[in-house]
Amino acid sequence: MAGSIKLKGSQGLPGLQRRPLLFPPLDESKPFSRWPPANLFRETMAANWLAPVLLTASGRPVFLPNEVERCLISAVDLDAEENPALPTLRSGLLVLTSHRILWIDESSTSGRAIPLAAVVHAFPPKKSLRSMFASPRIRIQVSVSPDGRVGEKGTRSEMVTIVMRGKNDPDVFYGRLLEVLRSRTWEASEGSEGRERGSGSGEGEGSARVRMPVVGVSGILRKEQEMWESTDKSLQEAFHDLNALMSKAKEMVQLAEKMRQKLLLGSSAQGSANDDELGSKQEMQDWLLSVGIVSPVTKESAGALYHQQLSRQLADFVKLPLEKAGGLIALIDIYCLFNRARGTELISPEDLLQACALWEKFDVPVMLRKFDSGVMVIQNKAHSDDEVFARITSLAQKPDALRMGISPSDAALTLGIAPALAKEHMLTAESKGLLCRDVSPDGFRFYINLFKEIDPSDIYSSYNLYI
Numbered sequence: 515m516a517g518s519i520k521l522k523g524s525q526g527l528p529g530l531q532r533r534p535l536l537f538p539p540l541d542e543s544k545p546f547s548r549w550p551p552a553n554l555f556r557e558t559m560a561a562n563w564l565a566p567v568l569l570t571a572s573g574r575p576v577f578l579p580n581e582v583e584r585c586l587i588s589a590v591d592l593d594a595e596e597n598p599a600l601p602t603l604r605s606g607l608l609v610l611t612s613h614r615i616l617w618i619d620e621s622s623t624s625g626r627a628i629p630l631a632a633v634v635h636a637f638p639p640k641k642s643l644r645s646m647f648a649s650p651r652i653r654i655q656v657s658v659s660p661d662g663r664v665g666e667k668g669t670r671s672e673m674v675t676i677v678m679r680g681k682n683d684p685d686v687f688y689g690r691l692l693e694v695l696r697s698r699t700w701e702a703s704e705g706s707e708g709r710e711r712g713s714g715s716g717e718g719e720g721s722a723r724v725r726m727p728v729v730g731v732s733g734i735l736r737k738e739q740e741m742w743e744s745t746d747k748s749l750q751e752a753f754h755d756l757n758a759l760m761s762k763a764k765e766m767v768q769l770a771e772k773m774r775q776k777l778l779l780g781s782s783a784q785g786s787a788n789d790d791e792l793g794s795k796q797e798m799q800d801w802l803l804s805v806g807i808v809s810p811v812t813k814e815s816a817g818a819l820y821h822q823q824l825s826r827q828l829a830d831f832v833k834l835p836l837e838k839a840g841g842l843i844a845l846i847d848i849y850c851l852f853n854r855a856r857g858t859e860l861i862s863p864e865d866l867l868q869a870c871a872l873w874e875k876f877d878v879p880v881m882l883r884k885f886d887s888g889v890m891v892i893q894n895k896a897h898s899d900d901e902v903f904a905r906i907t908s909l910a911q912k913p914d915a916l917r918m919g920i921s922p923s924d925a926a927l928t929l930g931i932a933p934a935l936a937k938e939h940m941l942t943a944e945s946k947g948l949l950c951r952d953v954s955p956d957g958f959r960f961y962i963n964l965f966k967e968i969d970p971s972d973i974y975s976s977y978n979l980y981i
Contacts, residue, residue, distance in 0.1 A: 563600050564592075564617075564626035564664055572829040572878045573622025578613050580699070582809045585610040585690045586816045586823060589680035592617050592626070595653075596672050600662075605679065607819070610690060611809075612699040615654075622826075622876075628674065631666040631700055632656045636691055639684040650684035652676045652691070681818075807831070810856040824865065825872040828852060829880055832892055836880065840930050841897040845870070845882070845890040847932075885938045886945075903943050905929060910949060910962040919952060919959035 568576040577583075590608040594600040603626060609616040615633075618625040634655040653675050657668030664674075678684055811823045828848075835843055835851055845866070853860050861869075870882040870892065884890050909928050910920050922937035929936055940960050943949045947966055952959045 563594070563662060564603075564628060567616050567618065567625030567627045569618070569622065569625060570826075570830045572826040572876060573618070574823070574826045574830055575609060575616050575618065575625060577611065577809055580702075580808075581611050581613045582699075583609060583611050583811065583815045584694055585687055586819050587678060587680065587682045587687060588819055589678070589682075590617065591675075591677035591679065593675045593677060594672060595675050608676065610687070610694065612694055612697070628654075628656060628664055629666060629700070630694060632664050632668065633695060634671055636688065636695060638688055650678045650682070652678075652684055652688055654691075807855045807857075810859045812859050821865065821868045822872060824861070825869040826876065826878075828866075828869050829873060829876070829878040831855065832880055836892065836894055842891055842893040842931060842935060844932060844935060845892060848892055885942070887938060887941070889934065889938055891935060891938075899939075899942070902929065902939050903946070903948055906940060906943055907948055907962060910960060916962065919961045921957060921959060925960075 570576060587608050589605055591605065592603040592608075594602075603617050603619075605620055606625075607618045607620075607622075609618065612630075614630060615628040616625055617627075634657055637653040637655075639650050639652050653673050655671050656664050656674055657666065658670055658672050659665050659668050660670075664672075676687075678687075807827070811820065811827050813820045816823045831852055832843070832848055835848065839847075849863060849866050852866070873881055879895050880892055881895055882890065883893050905928060906920075906925055909915060909925060915924075920940075922933045922940060925940055926933040926936035929939070937958065940949060940958075941951075944951055944960065947963055949960045950963045952961065
């Protein structure tokens, strides 16, 4: 064909030499394969674009100090329209808090964050005929640093689009976003931390001039009087109305969290403390951990995702009670502890049951168990009944137990659990042929089974054999 040149290797031109390839050749069996992998490039860009989010074992985000959830919506995309090189984060959970906009992927294994301090402006969703047939979009203008990271101190701005794929109301989310941006809670948190650092460094000269020196008995009495007056004033402010009481409770939870962090730092720094000091610190830490949950999941903030997020938060909460109870705790006890930690945001028993039932769908280390008698408990997946049965049979083989038997209370003291749960374990051990039961007016007494070779499913043939 005229005007066409066909070359085979470098034989057509004497001065042309073969050079090694910079990239390996494409696989002809896979015509759409590319090298280098595009996913590697996009994941690297995603890591540089938004800051990562720490997640708990159940997939819940780890919040900053004083950070509170405000809204949750599912099936949301984050798209950087002005920069096509940045990847689009698709079909994740969007969590609006008082400090950040969090995006968590569908599998709850990773997440990204946009600090609200970096948001310059938020544009409302467009109302047009075209928008009626498309997914709602809310565009936010964020500041970006020269290296492409979204942050508070940026040199330029870019547009990030929040695309809602699910059945979510964009106006409700936009309204809550405006409320959070106007409140600027993150600035108040930074200011309170700065004031605490300033007060901890030393008091000013003015306060030194106002305060009277504490000298003698009169000085001690005056100091106690000032302390009582301050306490009385705090109580009057707390009980002025319900809102003031709730705000004071929130401050106490924040104070407890700060004290817990200090205890953790102190215990790690002072490894040579004696057992009494370590025990007292452990008791104080357990008490502070049970004070409350800073940001409880509510129906108002989670919406349709209420039971799903409640299930994840409950899975994180039950870790400490399960460790103290030996890996098994009654459901009613968890209901009381969880509601006490939630403060005024109480949940119903039905909500608790639905949250526990959803654990089967999530990869969490806890599970809901129901005994034959109907008693429901929460236990670790690593909890082994064989270990419990071994401890019960060891207790039943002691000389006093061989003569008098053991009661559920005796087993409860040995296992460190409630008598009702100890009774359920003993009944299960009886069904497995390890124990035998004696019922009297004094209650249940269990003895070691001396006839383990008898098949419980074929008792009559075994009886005829012995006769």
